[in-house]
Amino acid sequence: MNKLIIDNVFDLSDIVITEDTTLIERLEDACDTIHIHVDDNVCLYEVAILKNTKNKIIYHLGNNSQAIINRIAVDNSDQLEVYLDGELASITCNSSIINYNENIYREKIYHHQDNTTSSVTNHAINVGSNDFTFEVDAVIPKESDNSYCHQDNKIINMGSGKNTIKPNLLVDNNQIEASHSAYIGEFNKDSIFYLMTRGISLEVIKDMLSVGFLLDKMELKEEKDAVVNFIKNNI
Numbered sequence: 336m337n338k339l340i341i342d343n344v345f346d347l348s349d350i351v352i353t354e355d356t357t358l359i360e361r362l363e364d365a366c367d368t369i370h371i372h373v374d375d376n377v378c379l380y381e382v383a384i385l386k387n388t389k390n391k392i393i394y395h396l397g398n399n400s401q402a403i404i405n406r407i408a409v410d411n412s413d414q415l416e417v418y419l420d421g422e423l424a425s426i427t428c429n430s431s432i433i434n435y436n437e438n439i440y441r442e443k444i445y446h447h448q449d450n451t452t453s454s455v456t457n458h459a460i461n462v463g464s465n466d467f468t469f470e471v472d473a474v475i476p477k478e479s480d481n482s483y484c485h486q487d488n489k490i491i492n493m494g495s496g497k498n499t500i501k502p503n504l505l506v507d508n509n510q511i512e513a514s515h516s517a518y519i520g521e522f523n524k525d526s527i528f529y530l531m532t533r534g535i536s537l538e539v540i541k542d543m544l545s546v547g548f549l550l551d552k553m554e555l556k557e558e559k560d561a562v563v564n565f566i567k568n569n570i
Contacts, residue, residue, distance in 0.1 A: 337354050338357045352379050353377065355380075356380070364387050371395070373400045377397070379403070385413070388408065389412045391416070393418070394426070397421040398424065398448075399421065399424070400424050403426075404430075405555060407562050411432045411438060415428070419448060419452075420447050420448065421451075422449050422451070427455075431458045433570055437466050440459070442455060442471045446476070446511075452484075455486050462570070471515075476507050476508065482508070486516065488515070489519075491522060541570075
């Protein structure tokens with residue numbers, strides 16, 4: 336599998352994936368428009384480690400193509416647009432965000448063909464006193480039969496900020512399967528109490544629960560240690 340590493344010194348305007356590729360992104364203070372094209376019958380595996388970014392990332396997936404995207408971020412206001420342009424195209428997008436400032440994270444998935452699949456998981460921990468919002472849209476027109484779409488959106492509040500989730504399924508087709516969930520709350524108090532009875536300090540417990548929550552649905556390979564360290568250094 337081809338491997339591509341991108342950091343802030345590269346021109347990110349247009350990336351074309353023509354063979355199975357691992358894409359590693361490490362970006363900080365970036366505000367760009369990035370186009371990623373995944374050719375027919377190609378798999379993209381992506382890990383993005385982000386801090387204070389406001390990028391617009393646009394994905395186009397061809398026939399029988401697949402994208403598995405894992406995003407860990409601090410203070411993220413990125414906007415993702417995904418176009419499933421080919422039949423049997425699929426995307427799995429797992430985004431986890433640690434929030435301190437006021438941010439809105441947006442995703443929009445367009446099912447443009449039959450038999451397309453999208454599964455998105457958005458988890459955030461709002462640590463400070465500022466507001467955080469997830470805006471997540473999925474669009475399935477009447478021409479896109481036998482498609483599948485699922486959203487899982489959760490925000491854990493560890494501060495005093497206002498949290499908002501706006502999950503939208505814009506569906507004009509009866510021959511599909513679509514679902515979404517939204518949760519805003521705190522870590523389970525029973526779990527915290529149980530761990531404290533085992534002699535674990537509250538600070539360590541919150542670190543453990545934060546790492547587990549943010550990694551929950553991530554599909555990580557050798558990058559897992561770097562992602563865990565990033566979380567521990569920023570929570």
